[in-house]
Amino acid sequence: MSSRSSRARSDLETSISQFVSVTGASTRDARRYLERHKRLDAAIDAFYNDPGAARSGASTTKLNALFDQYKDPDAEEITVDGTIRLCQDLCVDPEDVVLLAVAYELRSPRMGEWSRKGWVDGWRALGHDTLPAMQGALARLRERLGADPEYFQKVYNYTFDFSRQAGQRSLALDMAQAFWALLIPHGLAGGALAHVAGDEDEDEAMGAEEGWKDEYTTWWFEFLTEKGGRGVSKDTWQMFLEFVRMIDARFEKYDAEAAWPSTLDDFVEYARARLASGA
Template identity: 25%
Template sequence: MAKGEDIQSWFLEYQDMNRDDGKNIIVPEGFEKLCEKLDYSMEDINPMVLLWRLNGLELGTIEYTGWESGLREMKAKNEDELRQAIDDTLKRFDKDPAYFKAFYRRLFDYLRVGKQKFISSEYATAILSLVMDKGWAFSKFVEFLEASKDVETVNRDQWQSLLELSKVIKPDLSNYSKEDAWPGLFDRFVDWMEASNSKTAA
């Protein structure tokens, strides 16, 4: 594993040097630079996975302590090994639902602004579009949000419950009940799906 000074010097390549609060932090500009070095498109899921594995505080922001512990956990001491660790993480998502769930839940915190208790529907659709293969409801919910212009935000309960919906409810909705404790928005989502399916059948 890389020595502490190697980890620190690597961090310095991306650290915000214009701070006057003494904090050792990578800000979005530096994070984008790191992603470019790794050949990651900011339109892909890889930057989000990277942020998570480096214990990012918020979107594009990483403290040195998170950077150091993340690299040590991944046993990555250079760009090639870091890239491989992220690839391995993506593969593990497919084999370990609980591991993906931890990542998925953290995404909400990265997407919200400040301490807001919701994220914009625009952000929600953008990220869900990158993980559609992890749950049947993701692609349908994206279509629903795009068709429902009055639904401007998604709260934490709705975000987290969407993954659970994909796990326990059948794609044909045959076991969905409005009497169950799903977020109220999901009743509207299901009504929209049923109406869409009826139009398709017709």
């Protein structure tokens, strides 16, 4: 066997080992995906995008043992202290936007808390039962959250529901701003919040028209602070996502007669005034 063939075989075996560690798939499946897609990252993506892929290898026993490792000793759930330790072991910042995707996947009942059922069902669906594999999942979830508009919307909407205080219909303003500060830049950078131009102009529909800019998120926060009020309604939270996707960079094509929340009507006037003044 030539040195080149030997090296290629060694590289394949290393990739197979990494594929199995990340996905929990069998060696046979790992080899099949790698031979078909060549690169490790492409093979892993193909595996997770394949609805027929066998991802049932995640062990309930292992997942329960991991849950017990982090759960509150006096409760049947992982609470904030356990979440901080988990983040340390996963090498992820507790304020990383990817944890909002994890909260969606594991059906977190509240911020920084995880139920046993949500933990086991969520990680089994993702196909992971070890910390190294979970680390790999975080990278893919972060990328998907930034790039996939439908997935972004699911995580975005779930964020409102799981982060409200018990018994409250609205989300506290400071909490809403903190989550917007995580989600909006991530979606803009990855393309999940790419501008959707109107149908009336073909050139604009092809992408020539500019949309929401990072600085407008700051304007939005300043506007809400000046306006006062302590909470953000679910309607405003959900409609703001659509607003960010469709509004043009000059705020010229906003239809005030459409069913937008009045808060967004007022913000458009605020933004137009700032643009006119050059502020």
